[in-house]
Amino acid sequence: MTNHSAANRSSDQPKNDQPKNDQPKNDRLKNDPLKNKIEQRQARIGIIGLGYVGLPLALLFSEQKFAVTGFDIDQRKVDTIAQGGSYIYRIGAEEIRAAKAQGFSATSDYARLVEMDAVIICVPTPLNQYHEPDLSFITDTTHAIAPHLQAGQLVVLESTTYPGTTEEVMVPILEKESKNGLKAARGTSCDDASAKNEFFVAFSPEREDPGNTAVARRDIPKVVGGVNPKASELAGALYGSIFQRTVPVSSPAAAEMTKLLENIYRCVNIALVNELKLLCLRMGLDIWEVIDAASTKPFGFHPFYPGPGLGGHCIPIDPFYLSWKAKEFDFRTRFIELAGEINNNMPYHVLASIGGALNQHKKSVNGARVLILGVAYKKDIDDLRESPALTIIELLQKEGAQVNYHDPYFPFIGKGRKYDLQMKRTELEQLAQYDCIVIVTDHSDYDYRKIVGEAQLVVDTRNATKGIDSPKVVRC
Ligand SMILES: NC(=O)c1ccc[n+]([C@@H]2O[C@H](COP(=O)([O-])OP(=O)(O)OC[C@H]3O[C@@H](n4cnc5c(N)ncnc54)[C@H](O)[C@@H]3O)[C@@H](O)[C@H]2O)c1
Structure with missing residues (x-):
């Protein structure tokens, strides 16, 4: 007898019967001003870092009728956008012009952050010369945001980084350097009336696959982890307005680790197949023929x-x-x-x-x-x-x-x-x-x-x- 229950499904079978949106449906934030602004497309979105990740994200928000302001320290990028041009091959100038008609603009002036309801950070996270994390772009950006931070604002980090960056590195800087002693919201209840001196913080990894035209960006589920439940829900609402599906996790660190798991999985499997290629060459076998054949297995193998x-x-x-x-x-x-x-x-x-x-x-x-x-x-x-x-x-x-x-x-x-x-x-x-x-x-x-x-x-x-x-x- 065939059993179709989810409990009996093996972990590598397709999961296309899952719900489209994992964000719990609730009305707890029904009267929240930021949530309402997001739903009514009135929230103003600031995107810091207009590179391969930040610029397409700005366009996605813009397509959904949000007013977006991009922030970048690279004046060349700011000027190109001001002139209605693009500096990324796969983004046409007409897309930039359409976004501009929708209110999109770019600036290097961080003082304009005070106008934003949500701020999303998409700056680089390279390695330094000793092959160690170089968080300087994240810390520089955080120092630059802090003096302009406003109560009620939502700050989301998208840059790929190690678990703990959002809460251990960013939040302390924001709290220490914000004017008026603002604090990151940490209350465990979503019903907490937003205290006047709180801001909200979350991490949500970018999962774009450059050059992959088979999956539209808005169809890539968006993982979100907030410092507290309300930050999670606000970030979920924000991304839920441009992505088909959001996936809440329990903390920013869980979201940070999710992204690393995905990329490490890829890195390790590529290494495995690279090593087997070297062996196949020595054995006179064609690794690509072998991969093609293995790929015909309908489960348990991903090429x-x-x-x-x-x-x-x-x-x-x-x-x-x-x-x-x-x-x-x-x-x-x-x-x-x-x-x-x-x-x-x-x-x-x-x-x-x-x-x-x-x-x-x-x-x-x-x-x-x-x-x-x-x-x-x-x-x-x-x-x-x-x-x-x-x-x-x-x-x-x-x-x-x-x-x-x-x-x-x-x-x-x-x-x-x-x-x-x-x-x-x-x-x-x-x-x-x-x-x-x-x-x-x-x-x-x-x-x-x-x-x-x-x-x-x-x-x-x-x-x-x-x-x-x-x-x-x-x-x-
Ligand atoms: N490129 C990808 O395909 C991809 C996919 C998933 C995740 N990511 C992650 O997203 C993050 C951004 O990657 P990217 O490819 O967009 O990088 P990028 O270099 O293309 O863009 C980063 C932008 O940030 C700007 N910037 C740097 N410091 C700044 C500051 N202090 N203030 C304002 N702007 C600043 C730079 O001028 C640049 O325009 C990285 O953490 C990366 O690992 C990238």
Whole structure:
């Protein structure tokens, strides 16, 4: 007999019968002024940090008829928005202009925070030179907000960070430096009449997957954890107005940890498949064929794909926020360390593969003309942060190769990048003049059949040449 009850459902079966919204329905905040403003689209939203996360979020609120003010210390971004332009490839200028018509503006003047009902922080969280969390963007922003903080305002952190940042780092600064001695609301009841000197604080992680057009941003459930139940409910109401589903958790730390679990899961699984790729190469097996076959299993397997190394502002960085915090609890996060070691080694594997492929042609890396195809950290996006292509280029140059690159999204690789490279994109002409073409990022725009046809030798790190049977192709 088949039993369809939820209690008997295995954890890796689809969960599409879950309710659309996990926020408990209640009327406890029925007369709350901020909740009412949110529902009536009267709440004014301030978004601090108008980068890859903050700008799309501002547009989403704007689409839902909220008046949004963006805050950024980068004057170039503020000016571009003032002129109705965009500086992110996948966001068209027409979207910025539509938002402006809806009241969207950008400023670098923090004094304007006093006008806001809700303030959402989307600033970077990188690692420092010792591979430790660099919270300076969060603390700088918090110091800048504090003197302008108003009673009743809701402050939400979206930047990815270790559990405890919101309550242990941000809240004390806000309380200490706010005018009039404001305090973060900590009452355990939602019915508490909002004290005159309280503000509300929550954490809600950003879960965007850049370049993924299969899932609309508003369809990605939004996890929310407030310092107290009322902060949770207010943040839930705010995000519930632009996202299809909100998922409340018991605390900001639980929400912070949720985001890290998601990214560590990804990082560790990519490392696993990268390691198995190296083994498959040695055994003469095609890892991509194996993954495709394993993916036909309708449960218990989620495919991850090998590549030339990790990139982006999230997966190579976020896990180490947790490793660092874990030390405070005398705990070693061995999976994270091992995954980091394997993933960081992948650009070196690519270098060795290029050397091996050239060797087959009786050539050496030293003096070889090499074209890197695709430098973005993943396909079809304009983001170069932590891209393995930068490491591969640097390694090739150190070995004496003459390196050019092509990427439709980057006319230049400018100074100030990871390795201070200064390179100008070459055009996709005369491919035959290169001793080796290395596919590092498999942008959809490339005609791989044509590239293989014209090239002398192709090293493919992404299986972009799948189905092209040619002795010129080396998959690594
Ligand atoms: N990019 C992604 O795909 C992604 C996905 C999920 C989570 N995240 C997380 O979101 C956060 C932001 O990432 P991002 O990719 O948008 O970064 P980003 O570098 O694209 O944007 C950050 C913006 O913050 C601005 N900024 C820095 N300090 C500021 C300050 N004191 N005041 C005002 N503005 C300031 C910068 O000028 C920049 O415009 C990070 O914690 C990241 O880990 C990013």
